[in-house]
Amino acid sequence: MEVPGEQTASDVWARVKRRLRAELGEDIFASWFGRLELDSVIEGCAYLTVPTRFLKSWIESHYADRVLAVYRSEAPDVARVSIGVRNTLGRDPAAGRRVSEAPRPAPAASMAMPSSAGEIKLPSMAASHEERGENGELGGAPLDSRLTFESFIVGRSNALAHAAADRVAHAQNGQAIYNPLYLHAGVGLGKTHLLHAIGHEVRAQGRRVIYLTADRFMYGFVASLKAQTSLAFKERLRGIDLLIIDDVQFIQGKQIQQEFGHTLNALIDAGRQIVIAADRPPADLENLDERVRSRLAGGLVVEVSALDEALRTSILTTRVEALKTIHPTFDVGSNVIAYVARAITANGRDLEGAVNRLLAHATLTGSAITLETAETAIRDLVRNREPKRVKIEDIQKLVASRYNVSRSDILSERRTAAVVRPRQIAMYLSKVLTLRSLPEIGRRFGGRDHTTVLHAVRKIEKAIGEDHTLSDEVELLKRMLQE
Numbered sequence: 348m349e350v351p352g353e354q355t356a357s358d359v360w361a362r363v364k365r366r367l368r369a370e371l372g373e374d375i376f377a378s379w380f381g382r383l384e385l386d387s388v389i390e391g392c393a394y395l396t397v398p399t400r401f402l403k404s405w406i407e408s409h410y411a412d413r414v415l416a417v418y419r420s421e422a423p424d425v426a427r428v429s430i431g432v433r434n435t436l437g438r439d440p441a442a443g444r445r446v447s448e449a450p451r452p453a454p455a456a457s458m459a460m461p462s463s464a465g466e467i468k469l470p471s472m473a474a475s476h477e478e479r480g481e482n483g484e485l486g487g488a489p490l491d492s493r494l495t496f497e498s499f500i501v502g503r504s505n506a507l508a509h510a511a512a513d514r515v516a517h518a519q520n521g522q523a524i525y526n527p528l529y530l531h532a533g534v535g536l537g538k539t540h541l542l543h544a545i546g547h548e549v550r551a552q553g554r555r556v557i558y559l560t561a562d563r564f565m566y567g568f569v570a571s572l573k574a575q576t577s578l579a580f581k582e583r584l585r586g587i588d589l590l591i592i593d594d595v596q597f598i599q600g601k602q603i604q605q606e607f608g609h610t611l612n613a614l615i616d617a618g619r620q621i622v623i624a625a626d627r628p629p630a631d632l633e634n635l636d637e638r639v640r641s642r643l644a645g646g647l648v649v650e651v652s653a654l655d656e657a658l659r660t661s662i663l664t665t666r667v668e669a670l671k672t673i674h675p676t677f678d679v680g681s682n683v684i685a686y687v688a689r690a691i692t693a694n695g696r697d698l699e700g701a702v703n704r705l706l707a708h709a710t711l712t713g714s715a716i717t718l719e720t721a722e723t724a725i726r727d728l729v730r731n732r733e734p735k736r737v738k739i740e741d742i743q744k745l746v747a748s749r750y751n752v753s754r755s756d757i758l759s760e761r762r763t764a765a766v767v768r769p770r771q772i773a774m775y776l777s778k779v780l781t782l783r784s785l786p787e788i789g790r791r792f793g794g795r796d797h798t799t800v801l802h803a804v805r806k807i808e809k810a811i812g813e814d815h816t817l818s819d820e821v822e823l824l825k826r827m828l829q830e
Contacts, residue, residue: 359422360385360393366417377599379405384433391426393418396433401562403430488558490550494543500665502658505537508649512541515620516548521588525647527611527621531628532651533736535694538624541651542591545622554588561597568603581606585613588620595625595643596632608639615642633787654695659688662695666702677709683721690729701725737780737828739791745828746773749820758793771803772821778804780828 364383368376379402386394395414397403406414407430415428496516501509508530515528530538542558550556559567571580584590590610598607614621625632628650629643654662667679683705691697704724705716714720747754750769757770770792777788778800785797792800811818 356385356388359418362421363414363418366421367414370413370417379410381599382597383430386431388422388425391424393422393425393428395428395430397430398433399560399562400432401560401566403432405562405566406430488560488563490543490546490556490558492547494540495547496544499537499540499544500658500661502655502661504652504655504658508532508538508541508651511647511649512545512622515622516545518620521549521552521554521620523615523618523620526615527623527643527646529623529625529629529643529646529648530651531625531648533626533653533694535696536651536654537695538651539593542593542622542624546589546591549589549620555586556589556591557584557587558591559593561592561594564592564607565598565600565603568606581610581613584610585617585619587614589622590614590619591622593624595623596627596634599634601636604636604639608636608642611639611642621646630791631783631787633784653692654698656688656692659691659698660684662698663688663702666699667705670702670706674706674710677706679705679716683716683718686718686721687725690725697728701728704728739777739781739783739788742776742780742828743773743792745824746776749824760793771807772824774800774803775807776821776824776828780825 364376364380367380371380382398382402383406384396386396388394397406411428411430415425418425418428496509496513499509511525511528512530515525518524530541532538546556546558567580598604611621623643628648629635629640632640632643635643663684667677667684671677679702687698687701687705691701701724705721708714708720708724709716743754743757746769747757750765750772752766752769756766757773759766761767774788774792777783777791778785781788783791785800789795789797789800807821811821
């Protein structure tokens with residue numbers, strides 16, 4: 348139990364992040380520290396996590412001493428810092444690699460502060476053989492040999508995305524179509540699988556392909572600035588047949604975004620194919636430059652929606668059959684597969700985790716897989732299921748239907764009472780049910796100013812407190828949108 352007035356580990360970490368932001372600058376902090384999180388502090392070691400191995404290597408190579416120095420200034424009892432990749436880092440001190448220990452001082456060069464010329468100090472990261480170009484320069488990340496069109500399971504929720512990806516991969520004479528092809532989806536719904544599948548197919552045709560995550564694109568650009576080879580970096584990107592960018596929502600920094608936009612324009616104008624993936628549509632990428640968002644939205648934008656039950660069943664069945672070739676005694680009945688498909692609805696990674704748990708139970712205990720054992724094995728996956736992501740368009744449609752107006756009425760300039768109240772309710776729900784900012788919500792409501800949205804939110808908040816009928820109506824709308 349926390350004692351009032353006593354600082355918690357999360358309080359300390361919040362101060363550490365504020366100091367890092369102030370010392371390193373907004374661009375550098377957003378690019379490399381925005382997703383660095385505190386996992387725990389155990390026996391004088393602060394265990395931090397990041398979502399990718401690339402970020403882990405970057406921070407360990409270049410910023411470890413700086414992070415430790417700032418941390419010790421806020422919490423002297425912390426003697427070392429350890430960084431791990433989320434979902435793989437355990438709480439055992441051996442789980443993460445020790446990256447720095449006191450009292451080693453932080454050398455000046457490791458602070459990564461921009462010089463007067465805009466130069467940024469970078470770690471000396473050696474790329475693997477697969478990640479280098481023919482001349483040894485940093486290229487794309489390797490493609491996963493398992494992620495092909497043959498291993499992709501098609502269902503109603505991803506059929507359009509699969510068809511578009513297949514068309515791009517097999518375009519006649521390498522002609523760019525749907526340019527750029529932009530796929531967006533939540534975690535674990537297959538968009539990255541399709542990116543790799545396209546890359547494999549185009550590369551097999553003898554054409555030049557570069558696959559980059561947003562992190563690696565940023566690294567390549569900033570590294571080229573340091574090495575004064577930015578022209579070669581640009582020419583390498585613009586001299587390929589297919590550019591694939593994954594997790595584009597993570598691209599940060601004004602200069603990097605400008606170069607990204609120039610690269611898009613150059614490739615599209617030259618008739619080269621671009622395929623992009625993100626976790627949201629282009630209009631929702633608030634951190635990206637408006638011109639870049641417009642360029643991304645100018646191609647074919649396809650959402651990979653949540654996996655329906657039939658598709659989840661197919662994925663589970665295929666995975667179980669594949670494992671049976673390795674473990675012949677691994678037998679999962681159709682009733683168990685049906686139960687898992689109904690219970691786990693979030694994404695394909697949770698389905699993969701469920702099958703791995705069932706396999707572990709079967710191989711470690713030697714007993715058959717029953718409904719009871721399956722229920723126990725996947726309990727944490729069901730409990731930690733991700734909530735539904737609410738979209739502003741869905742809010743507008745539902746509110747319009749509920750109050751017998753059209754969505755175009757809500758987006759229009761009409762100011763009659765029959766339209767103003769539903770519009771304000773829709774704005775209020777957009778503020779409380781999504782992560783969109785007030786300016787972004789205003790843009791999605793016919794290009795209104797953020798002050799208009801703020802006024803609507805405050806007015807509905809006040810009305811809800813005074814009108815129980817309206818309060819019940821708004822609560823009902825919330826439940827309908829979140830189910």
